[in-house]
Each structure stands twice: as C-alpha cells, then as structure tokens.
Amino acid sequence: MKINPLQRQLNLLDYALSSLWRRRMKNGAILAIFAFVIFLLGSFQLLSQTLQSSAEELLAFAPDITIQSLVAGRQTPIAANKIRELADMYGITASSPRIWGYYFDHDNGANYTVLGLTEEEIGAMTGVILESGRLPGAPGEVAVSPAVRQSLDLAGRSAFSLFRPDLSQASFKVSGLFSRETDIVTGDIILMSLADARHLFAMPEDMVTDIGVKVANPVEIDNVARKIAGRFPETRVLTRAQIRKTYQVVFGWRSGFGSVCLLAALASFVILASDKASGLSREEKREIGILKFLGFQTTDILALRFWESVVVAGLAFLIGLSLAYVHVAFFDGGLFKPVLVGWSVLRPDLSLAPSLNGADLLLIFSWSVLPYLAATIIPAWRSAVIRADTVV
Amino acid sequence: MAGHMGLDIELEEVRKIYNQGRANEVTALLSVSLRIAAGSMVCLRGPSGSGKSTLLSIIGCVFPPSSGRAVIGGRQISRLPDHFLGRYRRELIGFIFQRFNILPQLTVLENITLPLLPLGIPPKERQQRAAPLLEKFGIGHRVNFPAGQISGGELQRVAIARALINDPPYLLADEPTAHLDSHLSMEFMDMVSTLKRAGKTVVLTSHDPLVSDHAEIDRIIDIRDGRLV
Numbered sequence: 251m252k253i254n255p256l257q258r259q260l261n262l263l264d265y266a267l268s269s270l271w272r273r274r275m276k277n278g279a280i281l282a283i284f285a286f287v288i289f290l291l292g293s294f295q296l297l298s299q300t301l302q303s304s305a306e307e308l309l310a311f312a313p314d315i316t317i318q319s320l321v322a323g324r325q326t327p328i329a330a331n332k333i334r335e336l337a338d339m340y341g342i343t344a345s346s347p348r349i350w351g352y353y354f355d356h357d358n359g360a361n362y363t364v365l366g367l368t369e370e371e372i373g374a375m376t377g378v379i380l381e382s383g384r385l386p387g388a389p390g391e392v393a394v395s396p397a398v399r400q401s402l403d404l405a406g407r408s409a410f411s412l413f414r415p416d417l418s419q420a421s422f423k424v425s426g427l428f429s430r431e432t433d434i435v436t437g438d439i440i441l442m443s444l445a446d447a448r449h450l451f452a453m454p455e456d457m458v459t460d461i462g463v464k465v466a467n468p469v470e471i472d473n474v475a476r477k478i479a480g481r482f483p484e485t486r487v488l489t490r491a492q493i494r495k496t497y498q499v500v501f502g503w504r505s506g507f508g509s510v511c512l513l514a515a516l517a518s519f520v521i522l523a524s525d526k527a528s529g530l531s532r533e534e535k536r537e538i539g540i541l542k543f544l545g546f547q548t549t550d551i552l553a554l555r556f557w558e559s560v561v562v563a564g565l566a567f568l569i570g571l572s573l574a575y576v577h578v579a580f581f582d583g584g585l586f587k588p589v590l591v592g593w594s595v596l597r598p599d600l601s602l603a604p605s606l607n608g609a610d611l612l613l614i615f616s617w618s619v620l621p622y623l624a625a626t627i628i629p630a631w632r633s634a635v636i637r638a639d640t641v642v
Numbered sequence: 643m644a645g646h647m648g649l650d651i652e653l654e655e656v657r658k659i660y661n662q663g664r665a666n667e668v669t670a671l672l673s674v675s676l677r678i679a680a681g682s683m684v685c686l687r688g689p690s691g692s693g694k695s696t697l698l699s700i701i702g703c704v705f706p707p708s709s710g711r712a713v714i715g716g717r718q719i720s721r722l723p724d725h726f727l728g729r730y731r732r733e734l735i736g737f738i739f740q741r742f743n744i745l746p747q748l749t750v751l752e753n754i755t756l757p758l759l760p761l762g763i764p765p766k767e768r769q770q771r772a773a774p775l776l777e778k779f780g781i782g783h784r785v786n787f788p789a790g791q792i793s794g795g796e797l798q799r800v801a802i803a804r805a806l807i808n809d810p811p812y813l814l815a816d817e818p819t820a821h822l823d824s825h826l827s828m829e830f831m832d833m834v835s836t837l838k839r840a841g842k843t844v845v846l847t848s849h850d851p852l853v854s855d856h857a858e859i860d861r862i863i864d865i866r867d868g869r870l871v
Contacts, residue, residue, distance in 0.1 A: 258762035265759055272747045540743050543704070544757045544804075545732025547725060638728065639704045641743050 259557075262550060266557035277558075280523060281566050287519045288570025288618045289577070290585075291512050295614055296574050296604050297583035302498065313346075313462030315475050316488045325486070327457035332482065336463065339481075341474045343466045346371050347458035349447035353412060353440070360401045363439045366447020371462075383426030386442055393426035393441040395433060412450060420450045516618060520625040530633055535640065542638035555630035556623075563619040571614065578604045649716045649811070651678040651701055651843065656710035658696050658868075670696040671707070672868040678861075680811075683834070683844040685854045688865035694847040695816055697865065701845055702814045703731040715811060732757060736805030736842075738815035742797050744804070746790030750781060753789050754803045761808075775803040779833070795826050802833055813837055815846045819853055827852045834858075 270277045319328035330347040337345070349366035367375075372385050385393050394402070402410050404424065411419040428436035442450075444458070453459075463478070465471050471489050479487040530538075538551055546554075577583055658671040670693045678684050678701075686694040700707050703719055706727065712719050715734040719727060731737075744753050754775065755768040763771070776782040779799035784792050789800060798818075805813060813834065819827035827850065835858035838844045846853055854862050864871040 253760075254762035256762075257764050258760060261759040261762060261764075264765075268748070268752075536743075537745055540745060541756070542728065543731070543737065543743070545728055545808075546760050547728050550760045637705075637724070638731070639699060641739065 258550075259553065262553045263557045266554050266561065269554070270558055270561060277562060281562050281569075283519055284523070284562065284566035284618075284622065285569040285573070287512075287516050288566055288614065289573040290515065291617055292571045292574030292614050293577045293583055294512055294586050295610055296578045296606060297586050299606070299610055300578060300583075300604050306494070306497075312490050312493060314465040314468070314471050314490055315463040315478065316493070317461040317463065317478060317482070318459065318486045318488070319484060320486045321484075325459070327453055327459060328461060328485065330456050330458045330461070332461060335481070336461070336478070339474065339477060341465055341467065341470050341477075342463055344464040346462050347444060347460075348462055349444060349451065349453065349459050351447070351451055351459060353450070355401065358401055358403075361438065362398060362401075364447055364450065365439055365441050366444040366450075367441070368444050372441070372443070379429040379431055381427045381429045383424070386425050386446075388425075389443065390422055390446060391425035391442070392422045392446070393428060394424055395428045395436045395439065396430060397433070397437055398440060399424065399427065414450060415452045420446070422446070513617065516621065520621045523622055523625055530629075534633070535636055538633055538636045539638060539641035542636060543641050548634045551634035551636075552630055555626065555633060559623050559626045559630070563622045566622075567615065567619050570618075571611075575604055575606070650680050651676075651812070651845070652711070652713040653677070653697075653700070653707075654711040656697075656700060656707040656712055658693075658700065658705075659708045662708060670868055671700075673710070674865075674868075674870055676863065676870065678843065678845060680843050681838070681841055682860040683838040683858050684846070684861045684863060685856075685859050686845065686847040686863050686865060687849055687854050688847075688871075689849065692865045693868040694865045696868075698814055698816055698845060698847050701812070702735045702737050703727045732760070732808065734810050734812055736808065736810040736813045738801050738805050738813070738818050740817040740820050742801040744789045744797055744800055746788065748789055749786050750789055750792065750796075750800050751776075751785045753800055754807055756804065757808050771807060772803070775806055779803050794822065795829065798822065798826060798830055799833070802830075806837070811841075811843060813842045813844045815844070817847055817850075819848060819850045824852060831856045831858070 317328065317332070319326045333345045333347065336342055346368050348368075348371070349364070351364045351366075353362045353364050354360075355362060369387075372387075375385060380393065381396065383393070404410055408424040409421065410424070411421045414420050422440075422442065428439070447453075448455070448458075463474070465474050471491070475487045475489050479485065541551065541554075542548075577585065653674055653676040656671060656674045656676075657669070660666075660668045660670060674693075674697060676697075686697060688694045699705055700712055700719075701714060703714060704727070706712065706720050706722055710720065714730065717730060717734075719730060722730075745756075748756070751769065751772055754772045755763075758768045758771065772785075773782075776785055779802060781792075781796055781799050781803070784796055789797065792800070815834065818830055818834075822830060831853060834844050834846070835856070838858055848854060853859070
C-alpha cells in the first residue's frame with residue numbers, strides 16, 4: 251500500500267496536538283516557563299536593537315567632525331579661535347564652537363547633559379521637535395525634555411537655577427519642551443546658548459569643549475579629519491563614524507553581558523525540559539508501546555515527539571516574542587532598560603518604537619527554539635525505541 | 643489484504659530465548675513446529691508460563707524467533723529487524739490484548755482508527771472505514787465517547803473493531819476472556835466465530851473452557867514448558 255507522506259505527517263501532527271492537550275498541565279507548565287525565557291531574551295534583544303538604532307538617530311545631530319583638545323590624554327577646553335584657522339581648509343563649509351558638559355543634580359541623583367550652542371546652530375536644529383514653546387533665543391532660556399522638567403520638580407513653574415562651580419546660582423527659564431518622540435536624543439538634555447553654558451560651567455571667554463565641523467562632501471570626511479589632526483596635533487579629531495563605533499561597542503558590551511546572563515537562564519530551562527521529557531510516566535510508556543504494537547514505527551514516534559516539541563516551542567516563541575514586543579513598545583522595556591542605558595544617566599519616560607528585523611527573529615529563534623528541539627531529541631529517541639512487546 | 647487469505651501460518655523448529663547470553667536468560671519455546679491452516683480457528687491452550695503468549699507473539703510479528711523458521715502470510719519473519727516486523731504486523735495482524743490496551747483518554751473512534759494514522763489515511767476516510775465496524779459491533783452510539791467511560795463489553799468490541807480496521811487476514815487474541823464474565827465471553831466467541839466464517843484465520847490463547855470448547859474451534863494446541871504436547 252502506497253502511503254501519502256504528507257497526510258501521514260498531518261495525522262501525526264493531529265495526534266501530537268491531541269496528546270499535548272491530554273497532558274495539558276505538564277505541557278502548559280513547560281510552555282509557560284519557555285515563553286517566559288523567550289520573553290526575557292526577546293525583550294533584551296529588542297531593546298538593545300531599538301536603543302542602537304535610536305543611538306543612530308542621535309548621531310544625526312552630531313557634526314561631521316568634532317575637535318577636542320587633549321592634555322595628558324584627557325579632554326581639556328579648546329580655544330574657540332581655532333575656528334579661524336580652520337576657515338582656509340578645503341572641504342570645510344562651517345565650524346562652530348559648542349560646550350557639551352554634564353551637570354549632576356545632587357537632589358535626585360540625575361545627570362543632565364548640558365548643551366550650549368551658538369545661535370546659528372540652535373536655529374539650524376530643524377530635526378528637533380518641540381512639544382510646546384520654542385528653542386532658546388534670549389539669554390537664560392533653555393529647552394528641556396518633559397523628563398528633565400519633572401526631575402527638576404518644576405511643576406507649573408518655568409524658572410529654575412543650577413549651581414555654578416563656585417556654588418553661586420545660574421538662573422534659567424524653560425522656553426521650550428522637547429517632544430517625547432525625540433526622547434532618546436533629548437531625554438536628558440538642557441539646551442541653552444553657548445554664553446549661558448559658559449557662564450554655568452564658569453569657562454573662560456575664549457574656551458569651549460568642542461568645535462563642530464561641517465564637511466561639504468561626506469566622502470571626504472576622513473580626509474578632512476586627517477588634515478585637521480595634522481594641523482592640530484594636540485587635539486582629538488572624531489568623525490561621526492568613530493562615534494557610531496563607540497556607541498556600538500558600548501551597547502554591544504552591555505547587551506553581550508546581559509545575553510550571557512539570559513543564556514544561562516535558557517540553558518537551565520533546556521536542561522529542565524530535557525529532564526522532563528526524559529521522565530516518561532508509566533502511562534506514556536504504555537501508550538507508546540500500544541502505538542508501536544499497532545504499527546507505528548520508531549520514526550513515527552520520533553515524528554510525534556518532534557511535532558509536540560515544535561508546537562510547544564513555536565507557541566512559546568510567539569507568546570514570548572509578543573510579550574517582549576508589548577514590554578518594549580508599551581512599557582519601555584522597563585525590566586532591562588537600566589542594564590542597557592546605564593543607571594547614572596537620566597533616561598526617564600523613554601518611549602521606544604521597537605525595531606525588529608528578520609535577523610533578530612532568527613537570532614532569538616536559534617537561541618531558544620533550536621536548543622529546546624535539540625534537548626528533546628535524546629528523550630524522544632528513548633521513548634521511540636520502546637518495544638512493541640512491552641504491552642503483550 | 644485479500645492476497646494473504648488462504649496462506650497458512652508455518653513454524654519450523656522455532657525457539658525463543660529471552661535475554662540470551664545474560665544471567666537472566668529464559669527459554670520460553672523449545673523447538674516448536676506447527677502449521678495453522680488459513681481460515682481456521684485455533685486455540686493455544688496451556689497453563690501460565692507455558693509459552694503460549696510467546697508463541698502468539700511470534701505469530702503476531704511482535705518479535706522474531708531466536709532460531710527456527712516462521713512464515714506468516716507467506717513472509718519469512720525470522721531474523722527480521724523491528725522496522726519490518728512493525729510493517730508486517732500493520733498489514734497482516736489484528737491483535738486483541740488480554741486487557742484490550744485501549745487508550746482511555748481517546749474517543750472510541752480515535753482508538754479504533756489509531757492503526758490508520760501511520761498509513762497516511764485522511765480523517766474522513768478513517769471515519770468511513772470505521773463506520774461499518776462500529777455498526778457491526780453495536781458501538782455506533784459511543785463513537786465520540788472517551789474510551790475510559792464505556793462499559794467492559796463495549797471496550798471489548800472497541801478492541802475487536804480496532805484489530806479489524808486494517809482488514810487483516812489474521813486475528814490473534816491473547817487470553818481474550820480472562821477478564822470477562824461468561825456472558826461477555828460467549829459474546830466475544832460469537833463475534834470471532836463470525837470473523838472466522840468470513841475467512842479470517844483466528845488464533846486464540848486461553849485456558850478458559852468457554853473458548854477451547856467452543857464449537858467453532860477447529861483445533862486445540864496444548865503447550866507445556868515451551869513444547870507442544
């Protein structure tokens with residue numbers, strides 16, 4: 251008699267489904283734990299990918315080349331008049347001074363990023379969306395994110411003050427509120443004029459922290475950077491590509507560390523699953539014996555077990571990944587955000603739009619479903635070779 | 643399966659030794675030679691441990707003999723690997739167990755059609771094949787009942803229907819009446835007698851006189867200590 255292999259597999263799948271349902275307590279428990287492990291792995295991967303792509307967005311606001319002064323290998327203020335010396339360099343369309351520093355707020359333990367830009371640069375920030383108000387124009391005006399406003403405990407007020415190094419106070423007024431959509435870029439930023447930033451940090455009149463350089467031809471960025479480094483050997487010249495690489499290394503290290511921890515959890519689960527699958531009950535052994543007696547081959551029992559594992563793993567994958575998506579999209583990946591974005595930087599109310607691609611899905615699949623299927627092969631084989639005569 | 647009708651069961655110098663070469667080695671059958679005519683009904687009779695279930699298992703392609711020649715349905719099954727035995731068993735043998743070995747959580751229909759699953763028979767055809775058997779054995783009204791919830795008599799009929807679902811030429815039953823009352827035992831014998839009359843070769847093991855003394859039994863084979871008496 252000619253056997254239809256497809257219908258045979260469908261029959262076995264059908265039986266596997268009914269078998270899973272008959273042992274729903276045991277299989278439900280495995281499914282729940284497995285889905286949870288995939289949820290953890292998926293959330294982590296999703297969050298780290300989302301943050302990495304958000305970091306890319308951040309770079310859109312960085313200049314093509316950033317010049318910083320170095321003394322003994324450490325960053326020091328750089329003379330703003332170097333801009334004049336850059337003017338005659340071929341390929342550079344604009345150079346502007348900027349003050350980029352950090353302000354630690356003792357009251358709530360938050361670290362704000364203070365960004366002081368020239369009027370022209372603030373005016374050119376077309377990519378930044380404001381929820382309300384306007385970008386700083388007049389002296390003392392700042393733009394902050396809703397998170398910073400909350401952290402400063404401004405309530406209905408717009409005026410606040412920050413301490414200068416000599417503990418005198420610098421007063422500011424919130425002129426605009428960044429949109430939550432750009433939180434990844436603006437979440438911890440206090441944007442102000444260059445003069446206000448200089449005043450806050452008490453920097454000398456002709457000094458800044460960075461010089462931003464704009465290059466006409468993006469292909470020439472590396473060449474221009476090399477020329478600048480040659481002319482000013484005492485400086486550090488960073489291109490956007492180098493900053494991108496730094497972000498990737500930082501996120502890569504953090505996500506790698508987290509992944510190792512989660513893989514340990516997955517390994518524990520796989521051992522548990524394998525152990526569970528090995529421990530066949532008397533009833534299960536009897537059932538397999540009966541099936542073998544009735545003409546099921548060893549390969550049929552293996553196929554049955556395989557389908558059972560595929561259904562459990564597939565369902566767990568879908569459930570776990572859906573939960574991970576919800577966790578990242580609607581709860582901002584709260585469980586892992588501190589690990590990935592760091593504890594010392596203020597990143598409240600980070601609203602993330604998860605970016606998930608085929609490669610990520612494949613990665614999570616091969617970290618979770620494949621080990622589970624592999625772990626259940628040997629127990630499946632053990633059950634499949636139960637002899638038909640055990641039921642006689 | 644009609645091609646196998648009319649083929650005798652032949653055993654020549656068949657021996658069966660369990661756990662051969664080990665400390666717990668047991669010789670269950672000693673040089674058994676036997677021919678069972680096609681279409682007959684035979685009772686293998688003997689006390690517990692006499693080797694009748696082992697003999698039935700060899701005839702039923704459950705395992706091959708340790709030595710000797712066994713031809714079932716025209717096929718030499720001696721020294722065949724498990725894979726082929728399973729295939730022959732599926733095609734040639736309908737087996738009824740002492741305790742029926744029905745899966746209690748499956749429905750009556752699912753139990754009866756279980757042997758059709760690895761044959762790649764679609765659900766609709768499985769139902770169609772089961773329908774006349776359900777009708778014949780009077781269990782049509784229990785088709786979707788879990789087998790664990792039906793009576794002993796119905797369970798017995800489910801077991802027979804399952805054994806016949808592939809329309810095998812040989813029907814084997816191991817102590818089929820051991821756990822049945824006399825009424826159900828008679829009912830069982832009447833049902834297998836009908837099958838014998840339909841051309842099936844029926845081999846039963848039993849020490850129940852209700853079986854061995856039944857009018858349709860063509861031959862009684864006595865076994866003691868692994869030998870035919």
